Amino acid sequence: MRLGSLLVTALVAFAAPHSGSRCRSEDAAVRRDWGDLSADQRIEFIDALWCLRRTPSTLPHDQFPGVRDRYDDFVATHINYTLSIHSSGLLLPWHRHFTWLFEKALQDECGYTGSIPYWNWPLFTTNLSASPVFDGSNTSLSGDGYLDHSNHKAVPACPRNVACRQGTGGGCIMAGPFQDWPKNMGPVDRKYYQSYGTLPPDVFAYTPGCVKRDFSLAYLQTQNTAAFVDAMLNTTNIVDFLQYMDPSESYLSGAHGSGHRGLGGMMDDPFSSPQDPAFFVHHSMVDRVWTIWQDKDFVNRRDQLNGTTILFDPPGSPVVTLDTAMEWGYLDGPKRVVEVMDSRSGEYCYRYE
Structure with missing residues (x-):
């Protein structure tokens, strides 16, 4: 159970203030819904992702043997901190900067001129394959995986607040720009997700294969609908907000976790989920919802925290x-x-439309 808001308020009151002023809204870079991007803008983003695959890694190979390129630098980093940055007080702040660092790599190292788009969850919860993000076209992030339940349980493990059904895929991505997208690390045995700080010794091993997906709409239809997001945005403190976004109780799911599980496959591995390019448009949406919530009462909500x-x-x-x-x-x-x-001070100057 997360900590109470009174404790959070006390901690905020004695913390050091922010440095610098906010950038003007008209000067901020704009992160947009994938569906609002032109075909050329989508293809530019897709090409920049592939560019990172062609760019050499900066991580030492002896420590991270599974890392094969610059994209994998981000995968390995996420793996390394997984047991601190999920279902905890660090989910939102850590992933905000992680997503921004990825955006900067696309821009500075691959010439990408846009910002990280977001996957607008509520728009296609009844038919994910109709979404421009996941319709399998050449301007999408590819679609479902091949139907392959050979290694699946009859019903995937589900949090208590989601009535799950078997997904529609399970195999490698079928079509679109990421049909041949490689995965070089993971997945990691989920038992380590309960270990409170202990990673398996071979967590960075080279395990080549494909990125799999397994669309499961039951998650999205429960935790990622317009009604659910509206209820999250109508909360007035971070304690309640996080109960919608990412409950710390292991038997519950929120919009963040259900987005991962709704795509399934590699995205359902808490450690190596960034192997799927959809990770970053999903976390852009997580950050968007948090940013909107903060801006509804910025003075009082900017510094609200809760968790460990x-x-x-x-x-x-x-x-x-x-x-x-x-x-x-x-x-x-x-x-x-x-x-x-x-999102509009310090190193950051971006907003959402």
Whole structure:
């Protein structure tokens, strides 16, 4: 169970203030719904993703043997911090900066001129394959995987608040720009997701294969609908907001987790989910909803935090404050949480449409 809001308020009151002023809205880069991008804009983003696959890695190979390119640098980094940055007080701030670092790599190293688009969850919860994000066309992020339930349980493990059914895929991505997209690490045995800080010794091993998907609309129809997102945005404190977005109780699911499980396959692996390019448009949407919620009462909500630095917020774990240090390994230097709480100050100057 997450910590109470009174404790959070006390922590915020004694934290160091933000530095710098907000950039003007008219000067901010704009992150848009994938469906609102032109065909050329979508293809530019797709080409930039493939560019990172052709760009050499910066991580040391002896420590990360599964890393084969610049894209994998981000996969390995996410794996390395998984047990701190999910179902905890770090989910939102850590992934905000992680997504921004990925956006900067696309721009600075691959000449991408746009911003990270987002997957607008509520628009296609009844037919994901009709979404321009996942329709399998050459301007999409590809669609479902081949039908392959040979290694699946009859009914996937489901949180208590989702009535799950078997997915419609299970195999490698069938069509579209990422049909031949490789995966070089993972998946990681889910038992390690309950270990409160212990990664398997071979977690960065080279395990070549394809990226799989297994669309399961039951998740999206429960946790990613317009009504669910509206209810999340109508909360007035971060404690309640996170109960919708990412509950710390392991037996519950929120919009964040259901988006991952709704796509299934590689996205359902908490460790190596960035192997699927859909990861970044999903997390752009997570950040969008958080940003909108903050902006509804920015003065009072900008610095609201809740949770600890450990997966599922176990008792006795360090409480996240604005002074908590976060790390991204070789991708960037450490930062305090206070430095990433506003999408339009410090290093950031972006907004959502």
